[in-house]
Amino acid sequence: MASQLDALFSRRRQLVEDFLAGAVRDSAVPETLARAMNYSLLAGGKRLRPVLCLTCASLCCEAEAKVLPFACALEMIHTYSLIHDDLPAMDNDDLRRGKPSNHKVFGEACALLAGDGLLTDAFACACQADVPPERLVAALAELARAAGSAGMVGGQQMDMECTGRDNVDLEHLRALHAKKTGALLRAACTCGALLAGAEESLYARIASFGQELGVAFQIVDDILDEISDPAVLGKPVHSDREQHKATYPALVGLEKSREFASEHVRLAVRALEGLAGEDARELCSLARYTLERVV
Amino acid sequence: MASQLDALFSRRRQLVEDFLAGAVRDSAVPETLARAMNYSLLAGGKRLRPVLCLTCASLCCEAEAKVLPFACALEMIHTYSLIHDDLPAMDNDDLRRGKPSNHKVFGEACALLAGDGLLTDAFACACQADVPPERLVAALAELARAAGSAGMVGGQQMDMECTGRDNVDLEHLRALHAKKTGALLRAACTCGALLAGAEESLYARIASFGQELGVAFQIVDDILDEISDPAVLGKPVHSDREQHKATYPALVGLEKSREFASEHVRLAVRALEGLAGEDARELCSLARYTLERVV
Numbered sequence: 001m002a003s004q005l006d007a008l009f010s011r012r013r014q015l016v017e018d019f020l021a022g023a024v025r026d027s028a029v030p031e032t033l034a035r036a037m038n039y040s041l042l043a044g045g046k047r048l049r050p051v052l053c054l055t056c057a058s059l060c061c062e063a064e065a066k067v068l069p070f071a072c073a074l075e076m077i078h079t080y081s082l083i084h085d086d087l088p089a090m091d092n093d094d095l096r097r098g099k100p101s102n103h104k105v106f107g108e109a110c111a112l113l114a115g116d117g118l119l120t121d122a123f124a125c126a127c128q129a130d131v132p133p134e135r136l137v138a139a140l141a142e143l144a145r146a147a148g149s150a151g152m153v154g155g156q157q158m159d160m161e162c163t164g165r166d167n168v169d170l171e172h173l174r175a176l177h178a179k180k181t182g183a184l185l186r187a188a189c190t191c192g193a194l195l196a197g198a199e200e201s202l203y204a205r206i207a208s209f210g211q212e213l214g215v216a217f218q219i220v221d222d223i224l225d226e227i228s229d230p231a232v233l234g235k236p237v238h239s240d241r242e243q244h245k246a247t248y249p250a251l252v253g254l255e256k257s258r259e260f261a262s263e264h265v266r267l268a269v270r271a272l273e274g275l276a277g278e279d280a281r282e283l284c285s286l287a288r289y290t291l292e293r294v295v
Numbered sequence: 296m297a298s299q300l301d302a303l304f305s306r307r308r309q310l311v312e313d314f315l316a317g318a319v320r321d322s323a324v325p326e327t328l329a330r331a332m333n334y335s336l337l338a339g340g341k342r343l344r345p346v347l348c349l350t351c352a353s354l355c356c357e358a359e360a361k362v363l364p365f366a367c368a369l370e371m372i373h374t375y376s377l378i379h380d381d382l383p384a385m386d387n388d389d390l391r392r393g394k395p396s397n398h399k400v401f402g403e404a405c406a407l408l409a410g411d412g413l414l415t416d417a418f419a420c421a422c423q424a425d426v427p428p429e430r431l432v433a434a435l436a437e438l439a440r441a442a443g444s445a446g447m448v449g450g451q452q453m454d455m456e457c458t459g460r461d462n463v464d465l466e467h468l469r470a471l472h473a474k475k476t477g478a479l480l481r482a483a484c485t486c487g488a489l490l491a492g493a494e495e496s497l498y499a500r501i502a503s504f505g506q507e508l509g510v511a512f513q514i515v516d517d518i519l520d521e522i523s524d525p526a527v528l529g530k531p532v533h534s535d536r537e538q539h540k541a542t543y544p545a546l547v548g549l550e551k552s553r554e555f556a557s558e559h560v561r562l563a564v565r566a567l568e569g570l571a572g573e574d575a576r577e578l579c580s581l582a583r584y585t586l587e588r589v590v
Contacts, residue, residue, distance in 0.1 A: 024444065026444070026445045028445035028446075028449065028474075029444040029445050030444075030449050030452045030453050030456070032452065033444055033449055033452040034444065037444060084407060084411060087384075087407065089382075089384075089402075089403035089404045089407055090407065107384075108384035109384045109385050109455050110452065110455070112382065112384055112385065112407070113448050113451055113452050113455070115411075116379060116410075116414065116448045116451075117443055117444030117448040117449070118444075119415065120414065120442045120443035120444070120447075120448060121439065121444050123418050123435060123436075123438075123439035124436055124439035124440045124443055127432055127435055127439065128436075132428075133427075133428035133429040133431070133432045134428040136428070136432055137422055137428045137431055137432060137435075140418060140422055140432075140435060141418075141419055141422035141423075143418075144415055144416065144417075144418040144419035144422065145419045147415045148412055148415035148416040148419055149319065149321070149324040149325075149328055149329065149332060149412030149413075149415070149416050150321045150323035150416075151323075152415075153328070153408050153411045153412040153415060154323065154324050154325050154328060154412070156408055156411075157325045157328040157405065157408050158325050160404050160408075161325070179323075
């Protein structure tokens, strides 16, 4: 995937990888727990959320290095959500990123705790961002709201409630996606702006960008589950259909789903219209990449 | 239990109850998830952690009202840990505080998410504390460290690893308890001091108090599991023994366990020696209460 994106993305992604490699290394963490946390945290992944955070902060004139711990906290939260979602009581998925799911390797109890540990440690990690404390508190509050019961966790609950139901409409699916995937992607962008102390109108444009990107991203996720090669995707395909989950392709078909995704990417790009510099260009190319990605 | 403690404790406990009653009320939270979160959050409990936080903040001359959201975040984190600990993959407990465990009422998936929601929302809630942001960031970092993989979550992992093992020694059990119960009780105290901007020597005394209190509390917990009436305790007794868990009574017997608990309470009280005023007196009486409690 790196080859499809540019050097700026690759450089920022590397910053994230390097930081994450040392994020769970405290000798006070029981060894098996640390291994379970690192197993999922260091399993690759696009690192889209931290890179978005770094890019938005940089767009608002904040140094990447100062924001990096916060950006990586976003990836820790994303990773915990994947571990918990894969558990037998939830989606019961055996594969993730081409490897056995966390609980298949470490057992359910340890996987549950690895998720709890990553989520909690994410906030300790985010607190290390080297920005004025009032900005940090604003970003922490935004992150927690986006990841919590009114955001990502709430979206996962809605997803569980919809599974197997036949009468889910597009409006409900939109609300579900906005929470389940959209909230954290949007927060990746807005937290970057908050950490940089962006003025209100710039914050609003970045928020709008993140919102639209989040919607497009989840529609493409649904499409990939329908059409991908499992060897490329690194997890089983058709799992949504088999679990009888509400998805865009199931509700409006593949072609219409692609149109929706394109439209949201167009809106994301438009939100940044008129902004100059490599960071704005980078965000637009990240949004467009969303449509072309294969994993 | 309120009758065994004094009016100051009861008043602070009521502040906490009132705040918690409105803590999960956002209409953006899916209804079943909100019910599951409130089911456990509003099931009573001693509210020891938030009251400790308020009392330590007040001892350091900070107004209770300004610290209250942070204090209540401690209870949200404590509650999430109970929900996850009761899950079938963990301790598989059916009763908690005299009521069916969260997953017995709402199912495993929803209980897991209710825990995730409470943990994440706790940080959003804590961010509402009305104190200078640099103090808030220091307290948030301390809270996350105490609750995370090097603290409470790590302690739970050690507990799972010890269960069924015969060769656990007292040193290992101490390390386990220090993380599993001690870290969050200590943080309840130290976060109060940090939020109040306490100077270093007062912080150190409060940290020492919280540390010793935490040890005493867990020893008494072990004793209660051994000797209590399940109707009073609100959960099954002898569950530690049945699960073949390492406990103080199992390792050193009941009498020696009681001696250890008394000694740690003595050390807790000594840490505050010479401090005047109702808050210091209150902390000492809370520590002594630890020895007399029946739930």
